Amino acid sequence: MSVHRMQRIAAVGITVVLAGVLAAGCGKKGNDNGGGSSSGSKSDGVKVGLVTDVGGLNDKSFNALANKGYEKAKDKLDATGQVIESKSDSDYAKNLGAQVKNGSDIVVGIGFLMGDAVKDAASKAKDTDFAIVDYTYADDKGAWAASDNIAGILFKEQEAGYLAGALAGKAEMDGKLDGLNDAHVLSAIGGQEIPPVIKYIAGFQAGVKSQCGDCKVLVDYSQDFVDQQKCKDRALTQISKGSDVVFQVAGGCGLGALAAAKEKGVWGIGVDADQSYLGDHILTSAVKRVDESVYTMIDKEGTGDFPGGKATVFGLKEDGVGLGKIAQPAQQYQSVVDDATKAINDGSLTVPETLS
16 A cells, blocks of 8 residues: 555544545545445555546557556456546646546556646645656656656657567568568658657667668658548658558557558558557557556555656566567568567667657
């Protein structure tokens, strides 16, 4: 049981403090006395409030994975709570506040774009723990510039991007797969120029270049994580310029880019989740295990080990990133992926986080 949680339970018996907390709208655990919990759940489970980014639960990647981690916590840890989907960035503060008022022990914000809203909510609800995916409040010197009831969750997206790029670069250099042309052009479509997206693409570019020095990687941004048509249009433009491998780094919007790849008979690379289920045109996916990181934070909340006041980083070594299923025709290049994985893990290869 976390320190914050024990403090809240102790406050139940103090009438004046309880009244003050309720008036301030601070989080109170709703199931310590058997009330407010979901039907059939155990009273000692952590109460979770999950708030999605604008992509929502149907993005088939980032937000869906976070929800998967919450569902696992419900199954394995008897967690309770609810998920609120954000429709626009103006919903963030309102939705986070609602989860505090719901009595959540831990509120989880999904995505870099929620950074300011989570910081503000945590400063107002000191008795509630917060975790945010893809964001840190540490400055350049490592000092934490937020309240210590927030934990950041970061990933080394560049490492997953590098593995996908090395595989794609080797395939390009070899030129034997159906759908490849002689132009040696690949491409990436990001949702917005934010750190996790940039790291994915920077790693992808470096991985491609490691195997195909004369390959060119086109980069574009849809400025959207939802509208699939925007990503499809940009992918079609890239394909018209010779790209025969399209890497999507745009959440639900990026599904449009992968649809364009299928339509034009070229290869697509998924992101965050293993998106091989979309069809045989998926070369592989750069996987980020958001589900496991969210589950870990909920578990730590319950055991009293909540890592507030710092960011926890998940990379290849921590099994926080990796590759999804590799298309059968490209499995002949598995050794390239294995060699890159070994080099990253033993420290002989440091993958760049910014585009060259």
